Amino acid sequence: MEEELIRIKNNALSMIWDTDDAKELEEIKLQFLGRSGQLTLAMKQLPKIDPEKRKEFGILANEVKETIEGALKEKTHETKTQAVKSHVSKIDVTNPGIKPPLGHLHLITQAISEITSIFEQIGFGRVRYSEVEWDWYSFGALNFPEGHPARDDWETFFIDAEPSKKYGPMLLTPHTSSGQIREMENSKPPIKMLNLAKCYRRQSDVSHVPMFHQFEGLAVDQNLSIVNLKGVLDYFVKSYFGEKRSARIRPYHFEFTEPSFEVDVSCGVCDGKGCKLCKEGWLEMGGAGMVHPNVLKNSGIDPNKYNGFAFGWGVERVLMMKEGIEIDDLRLLYSNKLEFLEQF
Amino acid sequence: MNIKIIDSWLREYLDTKAKPAQIAKDLSLRAVSVERTEKIGDETVYDIEVTTNRPDLMSTRALAMEAAAVLSEEKIDAQFKDKKFPEASSADISFPIKIVDDPTLTNRIMAVIMEVKIGPSPKEISQRLELSGIRSLNNLIDVTNYVMREIGHPTHVFDFDLLNTKKMIIRKSKPGEELTTLDGKTYKLTGGDIVGVNDNGEIIDLLGVMGTKNSVVQNNTKRIMFFLDNLNPRLIRQTSMNLGIRTEAAIINEKGIDPELTEIAFKRGVELFKEIAGGKVISKVLDIYPNKAKTHTVNVELNKINSLIGVDVPASKSEEILKKLGFGVKINKDSLEVLVPTIRAAEVLIPEDVIEEIARVYGYHKLPSVVPAFLNNKSNSFADTFFYEDKIKNALKYWGYTEVYTYSLISEDMFDGPIEKAVKLKNPLTSDMEYMRTSLVPSLLKVVKENKSAEMIRIFELANTYHKKTNDLPEEKLMLSGVLKKQNASFFEIKGVIEQLLTDLGIKNYKFKQRGVPGAEVFIGQDRLGYIEIINSNLIDFELGFETILKHATLKKIYKPLAKFPPIVEDITFVLDEGINSEDVSEEIKLQSFLIREVTLKDQFENAKTFHIIYQAEDRNLTNTEIAEIRGQIITSIQSKFKASVK
Numbered sequence: 008m009e010e011e012l013i014r015i016k017n018n019a020l021s022m023i024w025d026t027d028d029a030k031e032l033e034e035i036k037l038q039f040l041g042r043s044g045q046l047t048l049a050m051k052q053l054p055k056i057d058p059e060k061r062k063e064f065g066i067l068a069n070e071v072k073e074t075i076e077g078a079l080k081e082k083t084h085e086t087k088t089q090a091v092k093s094h095v096s097k098i099d100v101t102n103p104g105i106k107p108p109l110g111h112l113h114l115i116t117q118a119i120s121e122i123t124s125i126f127e128q129i130g131f132g133r134v135r136y137s138e139v140e141w142d143w144y145s146f147g148a149l150n151f152p153e154g155h156p157a158r159d160d161w162e163t164f165f166i167d168a169e170p171s172k173k174y175g176p177m178l179l180t181p182h183t184s185s186g187q188i189r190e191m192e193n194s195k196p197p198i199k200m201l202n203l204a205k206c207y208r209r210q211s212d213v214s215h216v217p218m219f220h221q222f223e224g225l226a227v228d229q230n231l232s233i234v235n236l237k238g239v240l241d242y243f244v245k246s247y248f249g250e251k252r253s254a255r256i257r258p259y260h261f262e263f264t265e266p267s268f269e270v271d272v273s274c275g276v277c278d279g280k281g282c283k284l285c286k287e288g289w290l291e292m293g294g295a296g297m298v299h300p301n302v303l304k305n306s307g308i309d310p311n312k313y314n315g316f317a318f319g320w321g322v323e324r325v326l327m328m329k330e331g332i333e334i335d336d337l338r339l340l341y342s343n344k345l346e347f348l349e350q351f
Numbered sequence: 352m353n354i355k356i357i358d359s360w361l362r363e364y365l366d367t368k369a370k371p372a373q374i375a376k377d378l379s380l381r382a383v384s385v386e387r388t389e390k391i392g393d394e395t396v397y398d399i400e401v402t403t404n405r406p407d408l409m410s411t412r413a414l415a416m417e418a419a420a421v422l423s424e425e426k427i428d429a430q431f432k433d434k435k436f437p438e439a440s441s442a443d444i445s446f447p448i449k450i451v452d453d454p455t456l457t458n459r460i461m462a463v464i465m466e467v468k469i470g471p472s473p474k475e476i477s478q479r480l481e482l483s484g485i486r487s488l489n490n491l492i493d494v495t496n497y498v499m500r501e502i503g504h505p506t507h508v509f510d511f512d513l514l515n516t517k518k519m520i521i522r523k524s525k526p527g528e529e530l531t532t533l534d535g536k537t538y539k540l541t542g543g544d545i546v547g548v549n550d551n552g553e554i555i556d557l558l559g560v561m562g563t564k565n566s567v568v569q570n571n572t573k574r575i576m577f578f579l580d581n582l583n584p585r586l587i588r589q590t591s592m593n594l595g596i597r598t599e600a601a602i603i604n605e606k607g608i609d610p611e612l613t614e615i616a617f618k619r620g621v622e623l624f625k626e627i628a629g630g631k632v633i634s635k636v637l638d639i640y641p642n643k644a645k646t647h648t649v650n651v652e653l654n655k656i657n658s659l660i661g662v663d664v665p666a667s668k669s670e671e672i673l674k675k676l677g678f679g680v681k682i683n684k685d686s687l688e689v690l691v692p693t694i695r696a697a698e699v700l701i702p703e704d705v706i707e708e709i710a711r712v713y714g715y716h717k718l719p720s721v722v723p724a725f726l727n728n729k730s731n732s733f734a735d736t737f738f739y740e741d742k743i744k745n746a747l748k749y750w751g752y753t754e755v756y757t758y759s760l761i762s763e764d765m766f767d768g769p770i771e772k773a774v775k776l777k778n779p780l781t782s783d784m785e786y787m788r789t790s791l792v793p794s795l796l797k798v799v800k801e802n803k804s805a806e807m808i809r810i811f812e813l814a815n816t817y818h819k820k821t822n823d824l825p826e827e828k829l830m831l832s833g834v835l836k837k838q839n840a841s842f843f844e845i846k847g848v849i850e851q852l853l854t855d856l857g858i859k860n861y862k863f864k865q866r867g868v869p870g871a872e873v874f875i876g877q878d879r880l881g882y883i884e885i886i887n888s889n890l891i892d893f894e895l896g897f898e899t900i901l902k903h904a905t906l907k908k909i910y911k912p913l914a915k916f917p918p919i920v921e922d923i924t925f926v927l928d929e930g931i932n933s934e935d936v937s938e939e940i941k942l943q944s945f946l947i948r949e950v951t952l953k954d955q956f957e958n959a960k961t962f963h964i965i966y967q968a969e970d971r972n973l974t975n976t977e978i979a980e981i982r983g984q985i986i987t988s989i990q991s992k993f994k995a996s997v998k
Contacts, residue, residue: 011368012814108751110809112744115756120741130726133737137758138823139774139787139817154585156403159592160778167775169822177824179776199727205759205815209780218758228725233710234661236720259378260402266707268715269384287376297659300703302879312661343755343798345805 008049008056015045016071020199023078029086036079076339088144099195114340114351115220118326119203122222125246128237129223138167139203143344144185148305149263157181162219164207179207183223183319184263187298190225191306196313198227203322211228213336220322226313227298227308229245233266236295236316244272244292256295262316264296272328290328293320352402353386354409358395360501364415367429371395371423381421381711383408396470396482398785399660406606407694410503424712431675439463439636446531446637447600448576451520456545456640456784457558458582458612460521461566463618464511464634465624466568467491469572469584473627478553484880485599486630490628491568504579504608504616505538505559505600509566516549523560525585532596533567533839545582546591559587559604574633578622579617597736598848609694644693652686659703660710662718669678672712673705734906739856740813740897743831752809752833757794759815760784766792774817774825787817787825791832792892793883799836799890808836813897831881840891842870845883849873849893858905861989862934875903919978923985925998926959930992933960940964943984946973954967959998 019039026032039046050068053061095224123133135213146158157163166177203222211217224239233256256268261305272292274285281288295318300310327334334340339347352906358371367374375385375397384406387398398402401408408414415431420607422429441463452460469489471477476497477487495506526542540546547556555566559582569577590604591597617636624630624898657663669687671679678699680689691699699705735977744754762783767771767790774787788794791812799808811833818826835845846863853861861880869885873895881895925936946966953963966973989995 110748110750110752111754112748114755114997116744116754123737129722129902130724131599132729132731136736137824137827138815139827141824142840154588154994156588161592164779165777167777171822197725199725207760209778217784218760226723228723230658231723232659232661233715234718234721237715237718237720240719250510256715257384258382258402258707258715259384265701265703266710294379295808297703300701310448316724341756341758343757343801343810345753345802345808348755349752 008052008060009047009067012046012064012071014065015039015049016074018045019075019076023075023082026082027086027089029083029090030144032079032083032086040072041134064255070185088233088246111348111351113348114326114332115322118322119220119222121247122325123201123203124320126201126224127224128246129242131198131199131226133201133203134186134190134206136183136189138180138207139179140185141171142172142178143171144188145180145182145257147175148188148302149184150301150305151262151300155262159207160199161238164208164209181208182206183221184317186223187225187263187302187317188306191227191303191308196227196229196308196315198225198315200225211338213338216323216337216341218341221319222322223317225298225315225320227303227313229313231297231316233297233315235315236268236318237299239316240270240295240318248272248275248329251275254292255289255336259294259296261294261296263299263302264294264310265294265299268294270295270320272320275327292325293318294320352400352406352409354399354401354412354500355907356397356399356411357479357482358397359393360411360479361397361415364412364432364434365418366432367419367427367428368905369903371397371429373427374418374422375427377427377876378414378418380716380952382417383414387863390894391482393574394478394482402605404462404698406603406608407503407612409603411501413503413694416675416677420458420672420712421956423675424672426712436615436622437785439618439621440632441635441989442633444634445596445750446634448514448516449518450639451518452639453521453523456521456523456583456586457578457580458583458642459613459641460637460639461613462578462637463617463621463632465575466573466631466633467575467624467760468627468629469568469570470628472757476627483866489568489570491572493618494623494628497502497623498525498616498620499599501605502612502616502619504581504612506616506620507556507562507578507580507600508568509556509576509578510568511576512572513566513569514549514555515577515599516551516555519555520548522546522548524554528554530557531564533562533564535564538714539592541593543586545586555594558582560590560594560599560601577617577620579613579620581608581613589747589946599978607697609644609696610642611693614638637771643791644928645697646693646696647691647700649689649691649699649702649705650686651705653831654685655702656687656706656709659706660713660718664709664713667855668713669709669854671682672709674713676708678705678708708713730935734904736897737903737906740829742856743852744811744813744898747811747833747848748786748849749849752811753992755761755795755798755810755812756814756859757791757798757812758784759787759817761788761794765797774819789818790894791816791830792821795832795834795892796886796890799834805836806838806928808834810834813913827835830894831897831900832892832894834892836890838891842883842885842891844917845891845893846871849883849895853900858900858903859905860903865932875899879903914967916968916970918965920965921978921982922953922961922963923982923997924959924961925989925993926998927993931959931995936960936989936993937962939988940985944981946977946981 022035038044056064067272152189163181170175171178183204186212190200207218207219244252245256253273255271259267259269261267270292271289272289274288276282276284279288298315298317302308311351371388376390379385385397389396419429419431429987469491472487472490480487485492491508495508499505517571524540524542524544524546528540528815531537541750545558546554555563559579576820578686582604584605602685632878642950653666665873666682673680677692689705749886764772766786776785779785813831815827820826828882838903862874862877872882873880876898880899883893885891921947933952940950941947949965951963954961986997
């Protein structure tokens with residue numbers, strides 16, 4: 008009888024291992040463990056066995072039953088897993104995914120984020136001063152003489168409003184430099200500020216838009232020098248354009264700085280060697296200078312004790328100079344054509 | 352101001368073996384920007400940008416001095432060689448015209464009468480002029496232009512016989528006076544222009560700007576009055592801009608020129624007339640010089656030079672540089688005494704001006720770069736306006752919205768509301784950018800119109816609007832606005848965006864209220880935040896005041912201990928009359944017991960609204976009996992308050 012039990016066990020096991028089909032496993036289960044299954048029938052023979060051998064027989068029979076059940080369970084699980092795998096491997100992974108929504112931030116917002124974060128790391132706190140200003144803040148305090156061309160109504164937008172007795176006519180500021188005066192009136196040195204705001208100039212063509220953005224840096228403390236200004240310019244150029252790029256300054260003229268500089272950035276295409284796209288290896292980026300002592304005085308800061316440097320550039324300009332964004336008409340940035348905006 | 356300088360001409364004043372490329376490079380790095388260097392035949396032409404504070408550099412001679420200074424600083428052999436022009440010989444005949452000048456208008460007038468032979472200029476002269484961008488006309492006109500380019504002072508020549516006058520009165524023009532310039536154009540003056548007037552009261556010169564037809568040199572001119580006027584720059588600019596006459600003479604004169612230069616240009620001109628036009632002086636030289644050029648001294652502390660530049664510059668080096676630029680220098684113990692030449696007297700006034708001269712020739716490229724490490728006086732706020740602006744923009748981006756930037760200036764018909772309330776430009780560029788907007792919505796709707804082919808549009812903008820104030824700058828208010836264009840656009844999609852936006856900013860007490868027109872008003876507590884506007888079934892916009900958002904936004908986090916006992920959840924459906932707001936019903940339900948944790952509208956079918964109610968106690972499991980009691984209260988109160996029935 009023992010041999011019979013063992014024969015049943017081996018038979019069941021070999022059949023179980025032989026199949027991958029869930030249905031066949033069900034049939035094997037019936038065949039061995041069902042009401043008329045081989046093992047069931049064998050166990051029914053218990054009364055015919057010698058009483059001394061019944062206990063042994065019972066134990067063995069149970070062992071066989073457990074073994075077969077265990078094998079069935081394992082094989083069933085394995086088969087199910089395989090079924091899932093083969094179902095999953097039938098999907099076409101090159102089909103488009105179900106995408107969550109994704110809109111776009113305007114290029115200018117992206118540039119502003121990058122620029123402000125670069126300067127914040129060297130302690131220039133971001134501010135945003137007003138777009139509609141008084142003549143005093145945009146010109147007078149900045150050391151512009153009476154009759155300077157920028158103060159003409161050919162170049163600057165003036166507001167149809169009563170001028171202020173103290174501050175002169177109302178206008179749309181043509182540069183963020185007015186923020187220098189505002190900042191110096193609001194806080195005392197040491198000052199490290201980045202004013203980023205909208206500016207307006209009376210011109211519109213392929214490389215000029217009447218409304219644009221500028222960022223203006225101002226540092227005021229004791230004994231600041233051209234060496235410090237160079238440090239900040241170099242740091243920005245490397246951070247924004249790349250490690251291989253560098254900045255240089257050349258003599259220039261602004262009413263509100265002395266000395267004044269034109270700032271160039273080395274050409275990214277030819278690495279400063281000179282090519283069709285640049286001027287002998289350099290591209291003009293914007294202006295800078297040491298704050299004119301009159302400007303400090305006009306803002307209530309003692310020029311004998313403090314001095315400073317400042318720089319002001321167009322956001323659109325540095326954005327266009329970044330690789331890959333060579334827009335041929337600046338007005339496209341404000342055209343708000345969705346197929347343009349959705350490229351970024 | 353741009354000027355073309357000819358290499359061979361420059362070298363008449365500059366002794367150096369340096370090649371044009373080297374000259375261009377060193378000028379650009381230390382003096383003026385040489386935008387382009389062009390080789391034309393045997394010549395090289397430098398295209399130079401002269402900044403408005405250095406009108407003295409609109410001169411070949413002056414640029415040669417700069418070139419010598421910068422080249423020698425670069426250790427390249429270079430010398431400035433000034434030319435000395437002979438005194439203009441005076442004939443013994445007194446000057447035939449009485450020139451009545453006005454010292455408020457003119458700083459200096461020099462003139463002389465000469466006999467001349469008009470004809471073409473020699474090739475070298477006409478070629479240099481043409482390469483400089485000036486048309487060569489005849490030897491007489493050419494001399495005036497040649498002198499201007501070489502010395503940097505405009506000059507003028509009259510046909511003396513055409514002048515035919517005993518007096519020339521120099522005065523301000525009166526409104527309505529007319530003149531015809533030498534190019535044949537007639538102008539009616541608005542007054543305030545510097546004019547020269549003859550015995551008959553006719554205008555015979557628009558001083559400093561352009562000559563007049565009635566006195567211009569002709570093909571048969573035999574006698575000229577060579578005339579140099581040094582004038583009040585402010586009046587020249589006004590005239591030039593008002594009449595739109597932008598000659599090189601006007602451009603230079605409107606910046607102001609050193610009257611000492613008048614004499615150098617005068618002598619050079621007379622010499623040239625003799626050389627190329629058979630010129631013979633036939634009168635005394637007239638020199639009316641009411642406003643003498645002055646020199647002055649600027650004291651510069653040596654400490655300040657080093658401190659401003661950022662490196663130690665030896666006093667001897669500063670002296671060397673300044674002397675090469677034409678300054679006089681005396682080295683004292685702690686400072687330099689710098690004598691400013693007349694040609695620089697107008698713009699070298701303070702120590703910083705002198706230090707700029709030293710620093711630029713020393714070489715900015717030689718200086719190191721050191722970021723200043725100090726911190727400003729302000730404490731940093733992490734959650735400032737910029738933080739929230741970025742957060743909101745990013746949220747909208749990830750919910751599928753595209754950001755636009757539209758112009759702050761709009762046309763009259765785009766302006767919402769009475770136009771008298773608008774901030775208006777006095778001098779707009781075009782009529783579609785004349786008023787400052789008080790809402791972003793019209794601009795956004797314009798963007799929708801301009802993107803007709805897009806089937807679905809989701810755009811937003813965060814920008815200033817401008818509100819007129821009396822006797823003050825307008826108030827600039829940041830607004831957050833958006834537009835949804837879509838087939839069957841859903842109000843609730845926009846509402847959902849706003850709800851999530853506010854929730855993300857920590858704002859919970861927002862409310863949407865009915866409006867007079869389709870859409871809703873949005874409130875945070877008692878503060879009106881903005882509105883949603885349903886324009887039609889495919890177009891919805893919204894506008895929120897960012898300041899109000901800022902006022903309520905918070906990063907503050909409140910921790911509520913987790914519930915120890917499970918909630919009980921059920922749905923009750925009420926049939927309500929039209930016009931009953933679901934929020935009012937929810938609020939009423941909540942009032943029935945503090946064990947009601949949350950009530951939300953789960954479903955709606957015609958007039959039947961299903962409310963999903965969550966009951967929960969912090970300290971025990973709620974029993975069915977308790978729930979039944981509350982449920983009873985809910986049903987009773989809703990039925991009575993809203994005349995509803997339970998479904």
